[in-house]
Amino acid sequence: MKLKALLAAAAVATMALAGCAVDHSGQDAAKPTIRIGYQTFPSGDLIVKNNKWLEEALPDFNIKWIKFDSGADVNTAFIAKELDLGALGSSPVARGLSAPLNIPYQVAFVLDVAGDNEALVARNGPGVNTIADLKGKRVGTPFASTAHYSLLAALAQNKLSANDVQLVDLQPQAILAAWERGDIDAAYTWLPTLDQLRKTGKDLITSRQLAKDGKPTLDLAAVATEFAGAHPEVVDVWRQQEAKALDTIKVDPDAAAKAIAAEIGLTPEDVAGQLKQGVYLTPAEVASAEWLGAEGKPGNIAANLESASQFLAEQKQIPSAAPLKTFQDAIYTKGLPDALKQ
Amino acid sequence: MSVFVDITPDEAQVAKPTAQARQGQWRGRLTRAALPLLSVVVFLIVWQLAAAAAIWNQTFVPYPATVWRAFVDVSTTHDGVRGYAGYLLWEHLYMTLRRVFVGVVIGVALGVLLGLVMGSVGWVRSVLEPWLTFLRALPPLAYFFLLVIWLGIDEAPKITLLALAALPPAAVATTAAVVAAPVGLQEAARALGATPTQVIRDVVIPSALPETFTGIRLAVGMAYSSVVAAELFNGIPGIGGLVKDASNYNNTPVVLVGIFAIGFSGLVIDGLLRAAERRAVPWRGKS
Numbered sequence: 001m002k003l004k005a006l007l008a009a010a011a012v013a014t015m016a017l018a019g020c021a022v023d024h025s026g027q028d029a030a031k032p033t034i035r036i037g038y039q040t041f042p043s044g045d046l047i048v049k050n051n052k053w054l055e056e057a058l059p060d061f062n063i064k065w066i067k068f069d070s071g072a073d074v075n076t077a078f079i080a081k082e083l084d085l086g087a088l089g090s091s092p093v094a095r096g097l098s099a100p101l102n103i104p105y106q107v108a109f110v111l112d113v114a115g116d117n118e119a120l121v122a123r124n125g126p127g128v129n130t131i132a133d134l135k136g137k138r139v140g141t142p143f144a145s146t147a148h149y150s151l152l153a154a155l156a157q158n159k160l161s162a163n164d165v166q167l168v169d170l171q172p173q174a175i176l177a178a179w180e181r182g183d184i185d186a187a188y189t190w191l192p193t194l195d196q197l198r199k200t201g202k203d204l205i206t207s208r209q210l211a212k213d214g215k216p217t218l219d220l221a222a223v224a225t226e227f228a229g230a231h232p233e234v235v236d237v238w239r240q241q242e243a244k245a246l247d248t249i250k251v252d253p254d255a256a257a258k259a260i261a262a263e264i265g266l267t268p269e270d271v272a273g274q275l276k277q278g279v280y281l282t283p284a285e286v287a288s289a290e291w292l293g294a295e296g297k298p299g300n301i302a303a304n305l306e307s308a309s310q311f312l313a314e315q316k317q318i319p320s321a322a323p324l325k326t327f328q329d330a331i332y333t334k335g336l337p338d339a340l341k342q
Numbered sequence: 343m344s345v346f347v348d349i350t351p352d353e354a355q356v357a358k359p360t361a362q363a364r365q366g367q368w369r370g371r372l373t374r375a376a377l378p379l380l381s382v383v384v385f386l387i388v389w390q391l392a393a394a395a396a397i398w399n400q401t402f403v404p405y406p407a408t409v410w411r412a413f414v415d416v417s418t419t420h421d422g423v424r425g426y427a428g429y430l431l432w433e434h435l436y437m438t439l440r441r442v443f444v445g446v447v448i449g450v451a452l453g454v455l456l457g458l459v460m461g462s463v464g465w466v467r468s469v470l471e472p473w474l475t476f477l478r479a480l481p482p483l484a485y486f487f488l489l490v491i492w493l494g495i496d497e498a499p500k501i502t503l504l505a506l507a508a509l510p511p512a513a514v515a516t517t518a519a520v521v522a523a524p525v526g527l528q529e530a531a532r533a534l535g536a537t538p539t540q541v542i543r544d545v546v547i548p549s550a551l552p553e554t555f556t557g558i559r560l561a562v563g564m565a566y567s568s569v570v571a572a573e574l575f576n577g578i579p580g581i582g583g584l585v586k587d588a589s590n591y592n593n594t595p596v597v598l599v600g601i602f603a604i605g606f607s608g609l610v611i612d613g614l615l616r617a618a619e620r621r622a623v624p625w626r627g628k629s
Binding site for chain 2: 075100143168312
């Protein structure tokens with residue numbers, strides 16, 4: 001009898017809890033839902049989200065924003081067909097477009113280009129003054145990230161391979177801990193950790209320099225091919241909001257910093273500093289031949305992705321690099337450059 | 343790896359010297375060996391069918407053959423590349439087992455000692471029990487970052503994490519076992535003139551040992567299930583680091599190889615512990 005009562009109580013509790021999850025997204029079951037994956041690096045995505053521009057521009061749709069911590073997770077969500085749009089780095093995109101993943105998505109926007117907000121920093125003092133001095137030293141970086149890619153590119157520039165230094169796989173917050181304890185001699189990481197390392201260290205190279213040398217790392221937005229085919233008008237509206245956000249970063253950096261700060265829990269001053277160190281293109285630049293290109297003429301970004309794919313093949317993370325054609329086909333240029341004009 | 347308390351009957355109890363019974367015993371052994379094998383074969387067939395049906399993407403359900411190829415790649419030097427991330431599979435596994443071994447030895451030794459004291463002295467138990475329960479409730483991921491800040495990025499934080507995971511189950515099981523040591527036997531020993539030390543050595547510990555062993559097996563299981571967390575930072579070489587790194591690249595075949603390696607080595611370790619238990623406490627269940 002007692003056991004029965006207990007079981008009944010458990011069943012009732014389960015049903016009651018299942019019915020009252022905490023959910024503030026305000027979804028309306030009658031409208032179709034657009035699922036957008038975002039990450040917390042400072043970008044126009046966060047401005048669009050914080051100001052609810054998409055919700056205003058697309059009143060006939062539910063907008064569901066889903067937070068991700070890494071490009072690998074965004075890729076997984078695309079494979080599972082759980083995302084329509086998603087923000088991820090150039091390295092995960094190159095991996096997603098190559099075999100064996102072959103994710104059916106297209107690059108539809110350049111959120112930002114890594115500038116001085118990602119850098120290789122070495123501890124002050126004698127010992128390491130150039131990248132070549134890193135030979136045999138311990139260098140921390142989060143593996144599989146854009147910083148990892150940049151670090152190996154910087155080493156290769158100086159005729160060093162990954163085996164000439166001791167690479168240590170550390171997330172940014174662990175890099176800071178290891179740095180303060182003296183466990184690592186250098187690190188390739190991003191803000192805000194980077195600024196804390198710079199207090200007792202110096203830049204050996206930044207991603208801005210690497211971009212000039214032909215090895216840029218980017219944060220991109222991808223759209224599922226199926227979704228882009230079914231709702232090209234939604235993609236157009238979304239691109240315009242992203243373009244508006246890029247303009248805001250240029251024209252009204254304080255408003256941009258405030259919106260981003262509200263999304264990632266930093267102060268507006270911190271975010272303003274981060275925005276200054278990143279490279280944010282103008283909408284016209286995004287649609288230029290150097291990046292996305294125009295309709296029918298995919299831009300140089302395809303070559304960047306091909307180079308990232310070759311890097312992954314050298315790292316044995318994919319069986320072989322995909323050809324340039326694959327990446328050119330995977331640039332969503334429909335209506336460019338006019339589609340970005342407001 | 344989970345811990346199963348022995349549910350197979352002790353063979354010594356079943357054995358009867360008649361020919362018919364011996365035949366039955368052989369058949370029993372055969373079934374016991376064949377059934378797990380059969381289940382593996384069925385599993386492989388279902389897996390192959392699921393992959394061939396192509397309902398799911400290859401990233402979610404790769405073919406068994408793909409995983410086998412990944413296993414061979416990770417275990418050998420091919421095209422000038424050594425295994426995964428410069429280390430062969432057995433090297434990853436060896437480093438992980440070494441960490442688990444050291445961590446478990448420290449954790450279990452401290453845990454059993456704590457358990458003995460907590461079981462024998464009432465006030466110590468009252469003081470320490472909430473602390474142990476607190477520690478037991480924490481997922482290792484929650485405090486691993488603190489260990490990195492305090493202890494660095496090399497072996498120390500990993501081994502500490504594994505020891506902390508192994509300590510509570512060993513301590514709790516030992517405490518319970520010592521508390522449950524039959525009072526009648528203790529009093530009988532005391533009446534026969536045994537000193538307190540002798541009572542603990544000759545009565546309490548032998549009667550507590552079987553349950554302590556269960557606690558140790560639980561402790562090893564807890565430590566083993568924490569390896570991926572322990573190797574989250576700077577985990578290569580290490581099987582947990584391999585799984586984490588491969589999943590960062592959506593490299594499912596290698597992730598599965600790592601998972602199988604962890605699972606199989608877990609089975610082997612639990613088997614060894616069971617054998618050790620049978621040797622060390624043959625009186626289990628027959629007091």
